[in-house]
Amino acid sequence: MEEELHSDEMGAFKPPAAFVQASLARQARIRQQMQDRNANAASMHSMPLKPIDPTPPEPTQEPPHTPPHTQTQPQSTPPKALPPKSKTLLTIQNLAQARTHRRTHQNELRAAQAGLDSSERDIMGFKRAIQVFRDNVDKDEVVCEKGDARIRVFVRKRPLNYREQGISTLFDTLTPTKTTLHLHEPKTRMDLTKTIETHSFAFDGVFDEFVGNRGVYERTVLGMVKSMFDGGRGTVFAYGQTGSGKTHTVFGNGEDTIGLYEYACRDIFQHYTTHPDSHSLSLHICFFEIYSGQAYDLLSSRTRVHLLEDAHGMVRIQGLKEIPVTTLKHLLDLVKMGTNTRTTGSTEANPDSSRSHAVFQIRLRKNHKVIGKFSVVDLAGSERGVERGNVGKRERFEGAEINKSLLALKECIRALYRSRSSQSMKQHIPFRASKLTQILRDSFVGARSQTVMIATVSPGSNSVDHSLNTLRYADRVKELRRKGGGGGEDRGRSVGVDREEEPEDKQEGDEQDDNDDEEEWDHVDDHLPTLPSFPTIPPPVLTTPLQPSLPSPSPSPTIHTNPDLAHLLRATPPPTSHHITSITHILTTHESLLQCHLSAMALNASLTRIDHTLISTVTQPNGDIDTYVQGLSNLITQRLRIWRDLEGRVEELRGLLRDEEEFVGEWEQDDAGNQNE
DSSP, X not given: OHHHHTSHHHHTOOOOHHHHHHHHHHHHHHHHHHHXXXXXXXXXXXXXXXXXXXXXXXXXXXXXXXXXXXXXXXXOOOOOOOOOOOXXXXXXXXXXXXXXXXXXHHHHHHHHTTTOOHHHHHHHHHHHHHHHHHHHSOTTXXXXXXXXXXXXXXXXXXXXXXXXXXXTTOOBOEEEXXXXXXXXXXXXXXXXXXXXXXXXXXXXXXXXXXOXXXXXXXXXXXXXXXXXXXXXXXXXXXXEBTTSSHHHHHHOBTTTBOOHHHHHXXXXXXXXXXXXXXXXXXXEEEEEEEETTEEEETTTTTEEEEEEEOTTSOEEEXXXXXXEEOSHHHHHHHHHXXXXXXXXXXXXXXXXXXXXXXXXXXXXEETTEEEEXXXXXXXXXXXXXXXXXXXXXXXXHHHHHXXXXXXXXXXXXXXXXXXXXXXXXXXXXXXXXXXXXXHTHHHHSSTTEEEEEEEEEOOBGGGHHHHHHHHHHHHHHHOOOXXXXXXXXXXXXXOOOOOOSXXXXXXXXXXXXXXXXXXXXXXXXXXXXXXOOOOOOOOOOTTSOOOSSXXXXXXXXXXXXXXXXXXXXXXXXXXXXXXXXXXXXXXXXXXXXXXXXXXXXXXXXXXXXXXXXXXXXXXXXXOOHHHHHHHHHHHHHHHHHHHHHHHHHHHHHHHHHHHHHHXXXXXXXXXXXXXXX
């Protein structure tokens, strides 16, 4: 080794003198420290023990006490602080901790998913992703701006029922906060990986599954009940898919749960009995339903009633029974009777689904004049036709009429909200698009009118599509904007409200006059017949030529004569708009045929009287046979024209029904083809 170090190749290298001196000095210090340690250790081992003195030590005088701040502390060198860790080292340590936590969590998931199939693992992943969102969301955050107080929209989430809790593949997809509802939609990407898409919607208030009907009532309806005695007109209605809890919210569940209407009735009677003018006030109720475009009185064995429109555009219900009530028990008994009479039906989504819109109204009168009104509307359950299975014609007509009225209600409330929000632009409100909006018109207009919508949603993962449609419907009603951004993530395109070439609605200053005109009709309704009136036909005589055909009845407005309905259909995408158009045309033609049939019966009765007169005349001693033959020929001709006219209308309706059947068949085939793709 020494030969290699002193070889010719290394001989040319000489370290610097300073480096050599520093190395020698460092080695000397190390040797000196080692010697000192060895010497200290040797002296410790060779030190003799001190003998113990048996005499006690003499007391020594203690030095005078000095304050702590004057005492001299022994000089000690503070320990050297460790240098701070670098950012790179901290990042590496955090990554290592996260990796360890992630691996531990993955091992726990593998252990929990052991023995599960792929669908069960996907459901577990969906639940875990939703739970992570709920852990990070601020449930006390208020994220929507304050809107018009006269139109308020609330959403209520119902809990999972016992049947849904027993389904292992079903989970909760709704996360409510104070003013926002988040809907978590499970989706599958193109690469077959599972993900959750969250839709957020802002409203005036959101009720979770732990809020009872009493809490919902206090935040939504209580204020309207109080304003009723100050001339207010309040309307609350519930909207949602069938089975989402609308009827439970409005009418309760028998004796177990009280609905909003009963809470309102109790408070109304409390205000009524304590009001200083109670001796001049009276309460009256009416309860009716709208089924397949027709109105039926639920307090009069579902007697059909008819709508009449006055010069102001206000609709009065001909033949509707209005019953005065003096006690709360009497009122509740009447409502129970009407609820039991209401039309219901069994669907695949709900075995006891409400298939009609129920309208319950309490009118406050003072000296026979309506000074306040409170209306509760339980809308029919929305249900997509594709999920109703192979249904008959009656069920299809039900669904089309329900969809049309719900769309019309949404468009009316949207137009009202826009009209009140934008003072510079007058909005036309399409009240004539459906019977429901025509009836509720006087509750929506007026300076003291208030409207509350409660959208009910089901939390189950099997109702995600329905819940999303309900939230979009409610979101479009008022279109509240979230602070710092837009409203719901999936807000559809805005449907403008076109102005029609017809008399515009009154300004808000004049709307109260429409409400005040109601007493002009109140006493008339009690004396009007419940059956449609026949056209006036004078008794024909032999010398007067008979009418050549049936008198034209007064059918309901068609799509072409009803601009509001035409606007509604333009705002609805096909093929739904086409089906609604077809059903509306069928129902209008059916109503026209019914009126013509009644007119034909009245004409036939008049012709029968002419038969008797003709026979009585010809059997007289001076009877003219030529007059008899001519009169009988005229009678036969008239009858043939009546029944041929009626037969033509029957054939027209039969053709419309056949076209609707063919359209539905093609629609179902297209849906089946899209699902297969």
